[in-house]
Amino acid sequence: GLDDCLQQYVKSFEREQMGGEQLLHITHQELEELGVTRIGHQELILEAVDLLCALNYGLETENLRTLSHKLNASAKNLQNFILGRRRGGHYDGRASRRLPNDFLTSVVDLIGAAKNLLAWLDRSPFASVTEYSLLKNNIVQLCLELTTIVQQDCTVYETENKILHVCKTLAGICDHIISLSSDSLVSQSAHLEVVHLTSIMPSEGLGMYIKSTYDGLHVITGTTENSPADQCKKIHAGDEVIQVNHQTVVGWQLKNLVNALREDPCGVILTLKKRPQNTLSSTPALLRNVRWKPLGLQVNVTAVPFTNVLVLKPAENLCMPKAFFFFFLDRGHSKSKYKRRE
Structure with missing residues (x-):
């Protein structure tokens, strides 16, 4: 049922009798040995496994409160990452204009956590409630702002200041959602x-x-x-x-x-x-x-x-504009939450 480009590999997987446990821990190297040499095709397989992992491991624990906690943690982790860099003895952010890769990875993680929360806020019953709809729009706007900031031509220090403001605002939104303890839906899982x-x-x-x-x-x-x-x-x-x-x-x-x-x-x-x-x-x-x-x-x-x-149409009615995920879906920064691939 996956993309047509992957059908050519079905016989290789059947020949090696690849089961669910093996797929869960499969690496890029093992996929290459199975004949899946294209990085894009490898990522399609790994992402499909991740979707199944998310369904299996997150069904009973995932709710609006836990997703808000995760986004809150990601925002604060990025804040701490920036402040920790500045306290280091070799900080060059006032002169450099190139964002380090681990910095970009933290930004991608933050937007990924936001995407998971938006997937709930964008659907019934939350989408029909004004308060949650406004919160969703604010999160989308902040994530769009974040993807714009990391592509601006300015010093790392200036970029960090803007991102610190976004992280602080996102953390405040998450704290507000978490505080809605009177809403039983906030703690109900799917x-x-x-x-x-x-x-x-x-x-x-x-x-x-x-x-x-x-x-x-x-x-x-x-x-x-x-x-x-x-x-x-x-x-x-x-x-x-x-x-x-x-x-x-x-x-x-x-x-x-x-x-x-x-x-x-x-x-x-x-x-x-x-x-x-x-x-x-x-x-x-x-x-x-x-x-x-x-x-x-x-x-x-x-x-x-x-x-x-x-x-x-697949491209319509997404929970966020197309421009929003062009950056954070960069496969060079993708990683699994559920397993080690390397």
């Missing part, structure tokens, strides 16, 4: 739920809208009114599609996910990762699923050549 859709009319399809993010997640954005997805009452905007008919689809290409959804015309079994859905104290009514009537399907969507599902 959970998995299995949904069976049956009695599907070929002319009607499943009636789901899906957007695929740049990092391989497939998010439901709504359902068509009176469709099987709507009538089951178990599918909501913000749900992630984790499995289709017990096959894990995290990291898959969008077209392969679509093919899996249409594989059995009689029905489909979905495993969904669901965010908290309870009522927030500041919300007057229960947050309900987002629905569209069939006549309103032309706005900002691309229909795949069958009626089972409508898919948003």
